[in-house]
Amino acid sequence: MRQVAIVGVGLVPVREHWEISIRDLAVEAGRAAMEDAGVEKIDALYVGNMTSGSINQQRQLGALVADFLGQRGVEAVRMEAACGSAGSAMRQGILAVASGDYDAVLAIGVEKMTETPGADTTTALVGAADAEYEAIHGVSFVGLNALIMRRYMHEYGYQQQDFAPFAINAHANGAHNPYAMFRKAITRETYERGRMVSEPVSLFDASPIGDGAAALLLVPAEKAPRAVRVAGSAVATDTLSIHDRKDPLWLQAAEDSVRRAYAQAGVGPDDIDLFEAHDAFSIMAALSLEACGFAERGQGVRLAQEEAIMPGGRIPISTMGGLKARGHPVGATGLYQLAEATLQLRGDAGDAQIDGVRTALAQNIGGSGATIVTHVLQRQ
Amino acid sequence: MRQVAIVGVGLVPVREHWEISIRDLAVEAGRAAMEDAGVEKIDALYVGNMTSGSINQQRQLGALVADFLGQRGVEAVRMEAACGSAGSAMRQGILAVASGDYDAVLAIGVEKMTETPGADTTTALVGAADAEYEAIHGVSFVGLNALIMRRYMHEYGYQQQDFAPFAINAHANGAHNPYAMFRKAITRETYERGRMVSEPVSLFDASPIGDGAAALLLVPAEKAPRAVRVAGSAVATDTLSIHDRKDPLWLQAAEDSVRRAYAQAGVGPDDIDLFEAHDAFSIMAALSLEACGFAERGQGVRLAQEEAIMPGGRIPISTMGGLKARGHPVGATGLYQLAEATLQLRGDAGDAQIDGVRTALAQNIGGSGATIVTHVLQRQ
Numbered sequence: 001m002r003q004v005a006i007v008g009v010g011l012v013p014v015r016e017h018w019e020i021s022i023r024d025l026a027v028e029a030g031r032a033a034m035e036d037a038g039v040e041k042i043d044a045l046y047v048g049n050m051t052s053g054s055i056n057q058q059r060q061l062g063a064l065v066a067d068f069l070g071q072r073g074v075e076a077v078r079m080e081a082a083c084g085s086a087g088s089a090m091r092q093g094i095l096a097v098a099s100g101d102y103d104a105v106l107a108i109g110v111e112k113m114t115e116t117p118g119a120d121t122t123t124a125l126v127g128a129a130d131a132e133y134e135a136i137h138g139v140s141f142v143g144l145n146a147l148i149m150r151r152y153m154h155e156y157g158y159q160q161q162d163f164a165p166f167a168i169n170a171h172a173n174g175a176h177n178p179y180a181m182f183r184k185a186i187t188r189e190t191y192e193r194g195r196m197v198s199e200p201v202s203l204f205d206a207s208p209i210g211d212g213a214a215a216l217l218l219v220p221a222e223k224a225p226r227a228v229r230v231a232g233s234a235v236a237t238d239t240l241s242i243h244d245r246k247d248p249l250w251l252q253a254a255e256d257s258v259r260r261a262y263a264q265a266g267v268g269p270d271d272i273d274l275f276e277a278h279d280a281f282s283i284m285a286a287l288s289l290e291a292c293g294f295a296e297r298g299q300g301v302r303l304a305q306e307e308a309i310m311p312g313g314r315i316p317i318s319t320m321g322g323l324k325a326r327g328h329p330v331g332a333t334g335l336y337q338l339a340e341a342t343l344q345l346r347g348d349a350g351d352a353q354i355d356g357v358r359t360a361l362a363q364n365i366g367g368s369g370a371t372i373v374t375h376v377l378q379r380q
Numbered sequence: 381m382r383q384v385a386i387v388g389v390g391l392v393p394v395r396e397h398w399e400i401s402i403r404d405l406a407v408e409a410g411r412a413a414m415e416d417a418g419v420e421k422i423d424a425l426y427v428g429n430m431t432s433g434s435i436n437q438q439r440q441l442g443a444l445v446a447d448f449l450g451q452r453g454v455e456a457v458r459m460e461a462a463c464g465s466a467g468s469a470m471r472q473g474i475l476a477v478a479s480g481d482y483d484a485v486l487a488i489g490v491e492k493m494t495e496t497p498g499a500d501t502t503t504a505l506v507g508a509a510d511a512e513y514e515a516i517h518g519v520s521f522v523g524l525n526a527l528i529m530r531r532y533m534h535e536y537g538y539q540q541q542d543f544a545p546f547a548i549n550a551h552a553n554g555a556h557n558p559y560a561m562f563r564k565a566i567t568r569e570t571y572e573r574g575r576m577v578s579e580p581v582s583l584f585d586a587s588p589i590g591d592g593a594a595a596l597l598l599v600p601a602e603k604a605p606r607a608v609r610v611a612g613s614a615v616a617t618d619t620l621s622i623h624d625r626k627d628p629l630w631l632q633a634a635e636d637s638v639r640r641a642y643a644q645a646g647v648g649p650d651d652i653d654l655f656e657a658h659d660a661f662s663i664m665a666a667l668s669l670e671a672c673g674f675a676e677r678g679q680g681v682r683l684a685q686e687e688a689i690m691p692g693g694r695i696p697i698s699t700m701g702g703l704k705a706r707g708h709p710v711g712a713t714g715l716y717q718l719a720e721a722t723l724q725l726r727g728d729a730g731d732a733q734i735d736g737v738r739t740a741l742a743q744n745i746g747g748s749g750a751t752i753v754t755h756v757l758q759r760q
Contacts, residue, residue, distance in 0.1 A: 001480040021512065044615075053460070054434040057515065059507035060462040063617035063633075063750040067624075073636055075615040076751065077468045080433070080458045082440040088457045092472060099479035100381040127439035132401065135437065235455040237443035244447075253443075256453055370443040371456065 004097045005227040006377070008037025008217030009339045009348075010108075014181040014327030017211040022049075022056050022112035026065040029213035030108050034069075037217040043102035045069070045076040048089030048109040050331030051124040052078075055116050065108060075102075080331070082128035083280060084366025085109065086214065087235075087334030087373030093218050094233050103219060109332035110213040121209065125330065128367040130240040142206060142281075144242060144368050146198040149283035152249055153200065156298035160200040163282040164191040165304035167204040170279060170318040173311065174325025176351035177340075181210050181327030205282040207322070212329035214336040225380065228345045231359070232261030232376030240370045249298075253372035254291035254363060265359070265376040269293035272376075273357040274344055275315055276337035278365035279322040285309075288363055289317070292374075311354055319344060320352050334364030338375060345379040384477045385607040386757070388417025388597030389719045389728075390488075394561040394707030397591040402429075402436045402492035406445040409593035410488050414449075417597040423482035425449070425456040426473045428466030428489040430711035431504040432458075435496050445488060455482075460711070462508035463660060464746025465489065466594065467615075467714030467753030473598050474613050483599060489712035490593040501589065505710065508747040510620040522586060522661075524622060524748050526578040529663035532629055533580065536678035540580040543662040544571040545684035547584040547704055550659060553691065554701025556731035557720075561590050561707030585662040587702075592709035594716040605760065608725045611739070612641030612756030620750045629678075633752035634671035634743060645739070645756040649673035652756075653737040654724055655695055656717035658745035659702040665689075668743055669697070672754075691734055699724060700732050714744030718755060725759040 010032030012025055020028075026047065034040065047061045058064065062076030075096075079088040086109025093107035113121055126135045129144055139147075153159065168191060174180035186204065194202035221229055236256035242248045262268055269292060279285035286300030294315045295303040308314040320326055320340040323333055341360035343349045357379065364373040390412030392405055400408075406427065414420065427441045438444065442456030455476075459468040466489025473487035493501055506515045509524055519527075533539065548571060554560035566584065574582035601609055616636035622628045642648055649672060659665035666680030674695045675683040688694040700706055700720040703713055721740040723729045737759065744753040 023512075050439060051433065053431065053504070053507050056511060057503065057507055058511040059430060059460060060464075060620060060746050060750055062461055063746065064510065064620050066617050067619050067750075072619065073616055073633065075471075076461075076617045077472070077615070078460045080439060080460055081442055081456075084440075088442075091455075092457070092475070095472070095475045095479045095481065098481070099475045101475065101478070123437065124433070127433050127437050130444065131436060131438040132403075235457070236453055237446050237456045239447050239452065240440060240444050253453065366440050366443065370440055370447075 001098045002100060003221035004094045004218050004230040005221040005224040006216050006342050007219050007224045007227045008033035008039060009342050010036060010215040011179045011339055012213045013179045014210040014212035014329055016114045018114055022052055022058060022110060023064055023068050025112055025211060025213040026108050026110040027068045029215040030069045030106055033106060033215035033217045039104055039217055042071050042074055042104045042106045044074055044096050044105045046089040046092045046107045047078045048086030048331050048334060049078055049111060050080060050082055050085050054124050055120060056112055081371040082366035083330045083333060084364050084371040084373050085331035087364030090335060090338055091233055091235055091373055094230055097218050097220055105218045106215060107335060108213060108215040109335035111329035111331040112211045113209050114211055133241045142198045142201055145281040145283055146201045148248060149200050152283055155249060158301050161192055162301050162305065163205055164188055166279060166282040166285050167191050167324055169310050170322040170324035173319055173352055174321025177320040177326055180321040180325050181208055182325045201281060207280045207324045207328040210327035210329045212327065212332050214332055214339045216335060216338055228342050229378045229380055230375060231265035231378040234260035235373045238370050240367055242368055251287045251291040251369045253369055254288055257372050257374040258292045261374045261376045267359055267376060271359050272315060272361045274319050274354050274360050275317045276341050276362040277317045278363055279318055279324050280328055284365060316354050319354050334373060337362040337364060341377050345377055381478045382480060383601035384474045384598050384610040385601040385604040386596050386722050387599050387604045387607045388413035388419060389722050390416060390595035391559045391719055392593045393559045394590040394592040394709055396494045398494055402432055402438060402490060403444055403448050405492055405591060405593040406488050406490040407448045409595040410449045410486055413486060413595035413597045419484055419597055422451050422454055422484045422486045424454055424476050424485045426469040426487045427458045428469030428711050428714060429458055429491060430460060430462055430465050434504050435500060436492055461751040462746035463710045463713060464744050464751040464753050465711035467744030470596065470715060470718055471613055471615055471753055474610055477598050477600055485598045486595060487715060488593060488595040489715035491709035491711040492591045493589050494591055513621045522578045522581055525661040525663055526581045528628060529580050532663055535629060538681050541572055542681050542685065543585055544568050546659060546662040546665050547571050549690050550698040550702040550704035553699050553732055554705025557700040557706060560701040560705050561588055562705045581661060587660045587704045587708040590707035590709045592712050594712055594719045596715060596718055608722050609758045609760055610755060611645035611758040614640035615753045618750050620747055622748055631667045631671040631749045633749055634668055637752050637754040638672045641754045641756045647739055647756060651739050652695060652741045654699050654734050654740050655697045656721050656742040657697045658743055659698055659704050660708055664745060665697065696734050699734050714753060717742040717744060721757050725757055
């Protein structure tokens with residue numbers, strides 16, 4: 001099995017891109033990654049996307065994007081695992097290179113959500129939950145996260161405002177990222193004034209959806225010995241329904257996938273210099289920190305309160321703004337995370353640069369923890 | 381790169397399964413494939429599906445099906461390439477085994493279409509076409525195929541009734557397949573009485589949608605030296621829009637993918653004993669025969685008229701009924717085709733058995749030819 005390297009990064013700023021179609025968003029990111037790599041011809045394309053079939057009435061994005069990218073004919077397909085779609089596209093791209101089949105593979109995550117009114121988007125998003133056992137009761141996806149957050153507060157004795165450091169860190173970091181949707185730091189007072197979306201999830205505990213696309217170009221590592229290396233890549237799954245889990249406060253699929261990714265890379269939590277966590281909600285960031293071995297059970301929020309998640313802290317997270325400030329174009333997010341980790345490893349993160357980054361962890365979560373894709377990237 | 385063998389086949393009869401949910405359809409096929417293989421634990425699951433996000437309001441089918449299949453935790457994801465979704469899931473399953481990552485991989489295709497009224501299904505299906513350049517004009521997916529068929533008739537001088545042998549062969553073969561939706565042979569008179577759906581596509585030139593699931597269990601060939609071998613596996617793409625193709629009557633992605641699959645297997649058209657063609661419409665069967673090298677340009681229909689496509693003919697197609705009689709649960713179809721080819725190679729096709737099958741070709745088409753997945757399977 002061949003090792004895989006990342007030789008190109010392409011990003012579209014996360015915005016409400018009313019004037020750009022889904023295909024053009026994908027093409028812009030893909031072309032930027034190819035230009036960054038100096039590659040003009042790819043062998044295969046994997047597109048991560050969650051909602052285009054319903055929101056954009058467009059399926060078969062693999063072939064469509066390949067064509068408009070000037071790569072008509074190449075193998076292409078779309079991967080879907082709710083908000084874990086782009087991480088899944090990366091994973092398949094890695095398998096395609098590792099298998100020996102292909103030498104230049106593009107993974108693109110893309111989502112275009114501003115085309116339809118709010119209600120349709122909410123319906124599309126709750127498709128990430130179990131339709132017959134969760135969504136049927138009328139709960140929204142934010143509502144499900146509110147239930148988990150409430151339970152966490154109850155079990156471990158926290159208040160809603162204890163989660164403030166996650167939002168403060170993300171927005172401070174997002175201010176340095178030109179591709180971020182929100183580029184303004186917030187204070188604790190701003191957080192505390194945040195209106196409730198679904199109690200106890202406030203506006204500042206939830207990430208904003210948006211339109212965007214991110215792409216990475218993958219090649220066999222022997223062809224790019226100095227490029228950022230994929231040191232670990234793993235996917236694990238869990239029940240869609242939260243009530244089916246032994247412990248609703250434990251991301252089992254995060255633990256399972258990170259354990260495999262750490263083992264592949266020969267590293268542990270102490271070796272990770274930064275962590276692009278899936279902070280779709282503050283509570284998800286806390287649970288991820290715990291499942292990945294950075295904090296004990298119930299201590300993820302404490303870790304944030306101790307400022308260990310800030311730049312310069314023990315385990316910086318959301319270093320380019322995270323889902324919270326960079327924005328969360330759902331099926332594209334996993335590749336934004338991986339692209340940002342790659343920029344950090346290359347020293348190309350600009351004002352958001354974390355010093356001395358050698359090993360980075362990126363974790364992409366589908367649903368409330370049902371599909372979790374974990375990658376360890378390393379600078380050579 | 382490791383060779384891959386097929387050790388388990390699982391099929392659900394194609395029907396209007398009003399009483400069975402999409403997850404249960406997938407689980408039934410998956411479990412049957414695992415039982416057939418004598419395998420109790422899989423390493424990864426790839427689910428092919430086209431419309432569940434909109435029709436069933438359920439996304440993230442990979443994790444969901446893994447859980448209900450008793451395989452909670454394994455790597456899983458959904459692949460979508462319109463009607464080429466299940467072929468794509470097979471392709472990814474092959475890459476996962478070939479890469480060396482996994483030793484027991486399940487590919488499941490599933491579609492559950494009878495849950496919503498007709499209009500929604502038509503909208504979901506036209507997502508296979510280009511939303512901005514084709515669907516926006518109000519054309520349906522059947523309508524697009526009617527345009528291609530009309531052009532074919534014009535260019536090569538055929539009448540609508542010249543296409544009759546495709547339907548007659550498919551329905552005769554489907555009568556022998558217990559998993560087929562329609563199990564009744566038809567006469568030429570029946571074909572000629574077929575009402576027009578979208579002229580010149582009559583009821584008997586179009587395949588029926590339905591609910592169904594099909595699964596294959598894949599392992600490294602060295603672990604199953606006597607099992608059916610995946611000798612060739614390739615995907616190629618083309619424009620979604622028919623008007624963007626140099627020749628609307630040539631399936632370039634079929635030619636590209638079959639050429640690669642033939643080369644991998646070290647075979648050519650003369651070595652193929654049966655061909656599970658994507659006969660979603662009679663015209664697609666004709667174009668596939670031409671692109672795969674069984675007939676000259678414009679001679680696909682002639683080949684059918686000469687009965688070369690019938691059992692005992694030079695190149696039997698739709699040997700278990702094809703999409704036409706077995707039924708076309710869109711995102712599941714690619715795995716029905718591969719499962720049927722496997723049964724034929726094992727000598728397990730019952731009354732539909734073709735004698736002396738050593739090498740089989742299966743081709744799964746997304747859209748009107750935008751994603752084409754081609755596999756060559758061989759008996760050892």
